[in-house]
Amino acid sequence: MSGTLYGLGVGPGDPELLTLKAARLLAAVPVVAYPAPLQGDSLARTIAAPHLAPGVEEIALRMAFDPERRADEVYDAGAEAIAAHLAAGRDVAVLCEGDPFFFGSFAYLFARLGQRFPVQVVPGIASPMACAAVAGHPLTARDDALVVIPAPRPEAEIEQLLRAAEAAVIMKLGRHLPKVLRVLERLELTGCARYVERAGQPGQALLPLDEAARRGAPYFALILVHKRGKAWI
Numbered sequence: 001m002s003g004t005l006y007g008l009g010v011g012p013g014d015p016e017l018l019t020l021k022a023a024r025l026l027a028a029v030p031v032v033a034y035p036a037p038l039q040g041d042s043l044a045r046t047i048a049a050p051h052l053a054p055g056v057e058e059i060a061l062r063m064a065f066d067p068e069r070r071a072d073e074v075y076d077a078g079a080e081a082i083a084a085h086l087a088a089g090r091d092v093a094v095l096c097e098g099d100p101f102f103f104g105s106f107a108y109l110f111a112r113l114g115q116r117f118p119v120q121v122v123p124g125i126a127s128p129m130a131c132a133a134v135a136g137h138p139l140t141a142r143d144d145a146l147v148v149i150p151a152p153r154p155e156a157e158i159e160q161l162l163r164a165a166e167a168a169v170i171m172k173l174g175r176h177l178p179k180v181l182r183v184l185e186r187l188e189l190t191g192c193a194r195y196v197e198r199a200g201q202p203g204q205a206l207l208p209l210d211e212a213a214r215r216g217a218p219y220f221a222l223i224l225v226h227k228r229g230k231a232w233i
């Protein structure tokens, strides 16, 4: 019988923000796989480290860090290495920062292995939830419509999406921060926007937009917009 492929959400950074189910599976699976930079530590593995079983076999999917470039060969090779374990009856947990099905790279392995092996996805705390907690402001309330906007989208599309929503999460900021700030200013939304970087990770910060603009945004940063202010009152 083949093993099960687990897409395991490990949350945004703090190892305590990992579900009991993820912790139980981490202590039990014989093999873990995770995305990693060409050199250095994998964020997902660092988060999961306190929960890993001693002697667990590790498959690091090492790739150049460019969130806007495809890494097909790395995922092809990684999928085959994982498939060999699954075919031999060993369960494999793929560690995913945040939630596996929320912009998670697990989707690329799911696409390659999901038809061949049993799959279980264990949801994780996703970054918008972690960042709302850091910001100390509800993400949505009452009947707010929430839109999730990847910052690499063209400026005009970001503007159109933001106009339509009552609450928004703008993800994948990095070098796109100046473009996003231009749109927020044009729509007069800077007063209801909150910038959070590295929620739950070392260096976590809630910063005024102008300070973020001065310093520049890392990849692990997002902006929350809540147009209706205290909609919950």
Ligand SMILES: C[S@@+](CC[C@H](N)C(=O)[O-])C[C@H]1O[C@@H](n2cnc3c(N)ncnc32)[C@H](O)[C@@H]1O
Pocket: 012, 013, 096, 097, 098, 099, 100, 102, 103, 104, 105, 125, 126, 127, 128, 130, 131, 170, 171, 172, 173, 196, 197, 198, 199, 200, 201, 219, 220, 221, 222
């Ligand atoms: C490829 S997506 C992965 C999202 C992840 N699967 C999740 O559930 O949150 C990466 C983007 O998520 C956001 N992000 C992820 N973790 C974050 C964190 N700890 N703090 C702030 N933003 C984060 C950033 O906008 C980043 O560019």
